[in-house]
Amino acid sequence: MTRFLAAALAALALVGSAAAAGTPVQADLEAEIVCPTCKTTLDQSSSPIATRMKDYIRVRIAAGDSAAEIKAQLVEQFGPAVLAEPPKRGFDLLAWLLPLGALAVGVVVVATLAWTWSRRRDGEDAAAESALDPDLERRVDEELARYDA
Amino acid sequence: MTGRAKTVGQGIAIAAVVGLLALLVWKLAFGDGQGAAGSLAKGENPVAPAFTLSRLDAADGKVSLADFKGKPVVVNFWASWCIPCKDEAPALQKTYEQYRKQELVVIGVDAQDFRQDAKRFVKRFGITYPVVYDGSGSTLGKWGVTGFPETFFVDRSGRLVGERIQGGIDTERNRAAYAEGVRLALGEAP
Numbered sequence: 001m002t003r004f005l006a007a008a009l010a011a012l013a014l015v016g017s018a019a020a021a022g023t024p025v026q027a028d029l030e031a032e033i034v035c036p037t038c039k040t041t042l043d044q045s046s047s048p049i050a051t052r053m054k055d056y057i058r059v060r061i062a063a064g065d066s067a068a069e070i071k072a073q074l075v076e077q078f079g080p081a082v083l084a085e086p087p088k089r090g091f092d093l094l095a096w097l098l099p100l101g102a103l104a105v106g107v108v109v110v111a112t113l114a115w116t117w118s119r120r121r122d123g124e125d126a127a128a129e130s131a132l133d134p135d136l137e138r139r140v141d142e143e144l145a146r147y148d149a
Numbered sequence: 150m151t152g153r154a155k156t157v158g159q160g161i162a163i164a165a166v167v168g169l170l171a172l173l174v175w176k177l178a179f180g181d182g183q184g185a186a187g188s189l190a191k192g193e194n195p196v197a198p199a200f201t202l203s204r205l206d207a208a209d210g211k212v213s214l215a216d217f218k219g220k221p222v223v224v225n226f227w228a229s230w231c232i233p234c235k236d237e238a239p240a241l242q243k244t245y246e247q248y249r250k251q252e253l254v255v256i257g258v259d260a261q262d263f264r265q266d267a268k269r270f271v272k273r274f275g276i277t278y279p280v281v282y283d284g285s286g287s288t289l290g291k292w293g294v295t296g297f298p299e300t301f302f303v304d305r306s307g308r309l310v311g312e313r314i315q316g317g318i319d320t321e322r323n324r325a326a327y328a329e330g331v332r333l334a335l336g337e338a339p
Contacts, residue, residue, distance in 0.1 A: 077264060077284045
């Protein structure tokens with residue numbers, strides 16, 4: 001049984017590594033490359049250049065190129081704007097970091113506001129308690145004493 | 150929230166809104182979304198936007214519009230996948246041959262295209278005028294090109310003249326405007 005499990009795990013690991021480094025998938029690349037004339041991803045476009053680019057990807061996959069190589073070839077032809085996602089390096093890294101930075105700032109702002117509002121609410125409650133009219137307070141105490149008696 | 154924090158927050162919000170409004174005003178006042186074609190359509194004769202691009206037949210060789218300073222130039226934006234570009238290619242070549250002695254130059258700008266496809270196109274149509282490659286389409290915005298083919302005329306002073314021709318030059322709709330553009334670029338009397 002242990003041997004069987006070990007073999008199954010090894011087989012799964014092999015399949016996983018083959019998928020990661022193996023043949024690129026046409027549909028995946030079409031979703032990651034932008035048509036230069038219509039500015040949508042290739043899978044959303046049927047313009048002449050998009051059709052030509054899909055053909056090119058098909059040919060390069062058949063020729064054994066990796067996804068990274070095909071993307072590099074398309075960037076060389078059409079520039080970096082052909083990639084649906086900006087590369088995670090250099091100046092383009094900002095496109096990934098800025099939204100995270102904005103999210104972090106947003107969390108800090110919301111937390112600060114929530115903390116400030118909760119403190120104000122506590123203060124208002126305390127103020128409301130102490131703001132009871134002394135005469136009314138005395139009457140309430142009298143009524144309570146009479147009730148207890 | 151303390152009064153001071155509230156004031157700071159409001160100040161930041163107002164500054165952000167004012168900044169965005171300023172950007173909008175600047176864009177409306179100074180941004181020309183239609184490039185040189187927009188100015189041409191208003192009846193102006195803007196200076197032809199400069200470019201330096203690699204030659205289609207040699208990636209290391211560069212061609213600049215400035216290289217043809219003092220000469221009339223026909224600038225044709227095209228792509229190998231565009232059907233009207235195929236239809237007009239013989240007429241452009243004919244123009245180049247016909248007016249060569251008058252120093253007229255035709256420059257083909259192949260944009261948003263595969264270089265190899267463009268090379269095949271040039272060979273197929275026997276194009277001998279200079280063709281440059283602009284795969285990313287970096288020149289299109291400055292010129293105001295919105296589709297392929299489009300043709301512009303530059304006179305000897307480097308200014309755009311005539312009309313921007315949208316679509317094939319060798320069509321009933323565009324033939325007269327094309328002839329007029331060539332005439333204006335050459336500086337010939339009507």
